[in-house]
Amino acid sequence: MTTLMNYAHRGASGNYPENTMIAFERGIALGATGIETDVQMTKDGKLVLIHDEKLKRTTGVNALVADVQSEELLCLDAGSWFSPAFKDERIPTLEQLLTLAKRTQTFVNIELKNGIVQYPGLEQKVIDTVxxxxxxxxxxxxxxxxxxxxxxxRLAPDIPTGILYMEGLYRPWKYALSIGAAALHASHYAVLPDWVAEAAQQGVIYNVFTVNEPAEMTRLIQAGVAGIITDYPDRLTAVLSKL
Structure with missing residues (x-):
């Protein structure tokens, strides 16, 4: 059996401000073997790591990421909303995370956030950076x-892709194979042991989100998923050590 991947969701976002370098660093320190993050693009084309299309929730600025220049965006306070203790945290660039991941040999799950706001050329830019x-x-x-x-x-046949979805797709592994995806990134509600087994027979793995309760982590590990995405990588570390 391969080792299950422990993905820190936007870093260790249960205890640190999401998608900041401290959340990524602490996630790795708490046992994460992978980091899950979200990539978007500033007005001048800089790849930055933030979940929401709007800056409001995590920086207080009422603007879209796509409408702000990188020089301004990278100076915003992205930590105070979570706690005053993180006042100086900034929105990181993709390069900053990849530098950390390369040094620590950590896997990175990069979610391209281009459903609501369309970022022309986002795929090529991310691939070029990787x-x-x-x-x-x-x-x-x-x-x-x-x-x-x-x-x-099409641009990078050698880089694996994962299909994000929420609902109970019918035989999603067949769909995954039809678009060349290696993994199903499913909501944990949409994962049953029989499906994991059938997908595995087709060479498709499950990376499941966002799982924070130890009992649900245990269920999914026993179901045979390849990875779990969690806000609390330390909890998953503890569950894995018991099993």
Whole structure:
């Protein structure tokens, strides 16, 4: 049995401000073997790691990521909303995370956030950046926009992709194979042991989100999933050590 991947969701976002360097660093320190993050693009084309299309929730600025220049965006306070203790945390760039991941040999699940706001050329830019770091074997590209995943496979057949979805798709492994995806990134509610087994027979793995309760982690590990995405990588570390 291969070792289950412990993905820190936006870093260790249960205890640190999501998608910040401290959340990524602490996630790794708490046992994460992978980091899950979200990539978007500033007005001047810089790849930045933030979940929401709007800056409001995590920085207080009422603007879209796509409408702000990187020089301004990278100076915003992305930590105070979570706690005053994190006042100086910033929105990181993809390069900053890849630098950390390369040094620590951590896998990176990069979610392309291009469903609501369309970022022309996002796929190519992300792939070029991953290639520049020599990390094509250390990342998986995921998205709820499956057209984007097809474009990623066209541009980089060697980089695996993961299909993000929420509901109970019928035989999703067949769909995954039809678009060249290696993984199903399913909501944990949409995962049953029989499905995991049938997908595995077809060479398709399950990476499941967002799982924070130890009992659900245990169920999914026993179901045979390949990876679990969690806000609390330390909890998953503890569950794995018991099993």
């Amino acid at each position: 290639r520049a770091f020599g990390m094509t074997d250390q990342v998986i590209l995921s998205s709820f926009n499956h057209y984007s995943l097809i474009e990623c496979k």
